[in-house]
Amino acid sequence: MLKRFLYLLAGLVVLLVLGTAALVALNLRGEDALPTEAGSTFEATPAQVDRGRYLALAGNCAGCHTVRGGQPYAGGLGIETPFGTVYASNLTPDAHQGIGNWSPAHFWRAMHNGRSKDGRLLYPAFPYPSFTRITREDSDALYAYLRSVPASATPNAAHRLRFPYDTQAALAVWRALSFTPAPFVPDPAQPAEWNRGAYLVEGLGHCIACHGTRNVLGATEEKRGLSGGLIPIENWYAPSLTSKREASVADWETRHVVALLKNGTAPGGSVMGPMADVVFRSTQHLSEADLTAMALYLQKLPDATAPAPAPQRRDVGTMERGARIYDQRCAYCHGDAGQGAAGAYPPLAGSRAVNMDTPANLIQVVRHGGFLPATAGNPRPYGMPPFGHVLDDNDIAAVLTYVRGSWGNDAPAVSQRDAMRR
Structure with missing residues (x-):
């Protein structure tokens, strides 16, 4: 018995040594x-x-x-x-x-x-x-x-x-x-400008740190690329840059992608939350050549757009409550039909930000407010005031359910539980 125990102990020691090595x-x-x-x-x-x-x-x-x-x-x-x-x-x-x-x-x-x-x-x-x-x-x-x-x-x-x-x-x-250390390797099948964009986005820009999906150990899943993910602790969702239903710029004009990175706003959208800080501190200061290279790289990301969800069913009482709150708090800026105001307040009708599956960013903006970054191209940006002090979780859930189900929008309803998480 003792001999068997010693053999077992020796085997465990060998495994420990080999594992450590x-x-x-x-x-x-x-x-x-x-x-x-x-x-x-x-x-x-x-x-x-x-x-x-x-x-x-x-x-x-x-x-x-x-x-x-x-x-x-x-x-x-x-x-x-x-x-x-x-x-x-x-x-x-x-x-x-x-x-x-x-x-x-x-x-x-x-x-x-x-x-x-x-x-x-x-x-x-x-x-x-x-x-x-x-x-x-x-x-x-x-x-x-x-x-x-x-x-x-x-x-x-x-x-x-x-x-x-x-x-x-x-x-x-x-x-x-x-983690495996690995230098950037240019793709010989792509032009130099695309490779420069890839080098910036994948390297110093570390875009995957926010726009990547993370596993249970907190590591970004490289194979899924810039497919979007919830930023830990901050509870902002960095949308997928490969999905046309989220934040893909594949169909944008290159100059509009450059404008978004340089000014924080473009005809197809604008930035708030953590991305506003990135534009303010970083991308607005980059050269036109580097911004164009990044734009070209982002535009050529593989399309991973998920199928559109089935039409959503709406609770009539929640929609009516949300409509009242919208009329009192939101319509003055965003319009009675969610049309927004050009150059000031973004439209909500047909907005990708409104129609994303996750309502995380909408909840953050309604509760805490937010501004676009102040940039040379947009020095006095309009902003969103916070409503967390006047709207409770049920109110926020109701008004966002209304916005996500009106004027042609058809995104999932927002629950009280969703609002409580943010």
Whole structure:
């Protein structure tokens, strides 16, 4: 009996050793040896710094690494996830709290491999699964720019994650299952402009971080691409960029896609919520050439439009209640027939945003209000006031059910439970 137990124990030890070795190997895929050269030996050119500044805008780096009213890139912003809060790090050239003693190779490891200077695995709230696609040249330019910003001694806050998500072992398992470092590979069958758009959308733009579907471990499902998904914690839905019933721009004129990314509004729609922040902080600052490249890439995404749902049945009492609320609160701006007002208030009749299967964004806007981003092309955008202080969950559900079932709209009704979740 003892002998059998010892054999069993030995087998378990061997499996543990082999499993650990496999886990380590999977987490070292595509990595060079940990660099040791000092960051102070790096001498950036003015052109490199300027290029890095532009790339930082393309990646919206300040959006996560700057707290409201704080010093740019000094970190400290808490990013809520289903597993706890991850705090953005200090990216200024401070030697103790920032990246002042990092080398370009250390920075490249973080961008390409998701590993910090000291060898720790980084949490994917820092979107290295997308940043892994950028070139070493662009990584060095970003590094050069970040070393040019004013240094800040703001300390890095400790993440607040639940067990076991706060352990490097759990993160190593996640990475082994969900991440492989991979540079961007141009598609030889596509023109250079399309490939440039793909590089920006898939890499620095990290669009899949919001517009991708996530699995139970929180990893984006690359095979499903930009098929849309609920943004964790924020409860905004990033619509599918491959569905003509949601946010595909395949049928748009290219100039209108560029206008949406540059101005936040276009003949086919406008942006609010998290996407308004992306336009305000990032895409409005990009060159016309890069915006056009992104537009061409987005227009050629494969069509994954789902069949239209069956006609919806409406509760008469709910529709009547919703109609009264709409007349009191909404008709003045959006019109008696949901026609909107050109250049000011968007039409609700026939709107893709209104007719999407999920009402998440509509609930957010009615409850909390929202504005388009202020941009050079739309410096004084009209906005939506919040109604959460005057409408309860039942009221919000009723008025949205009415809007989603009137003037030719035919989207599913909104329940009180739907409204309570947001």
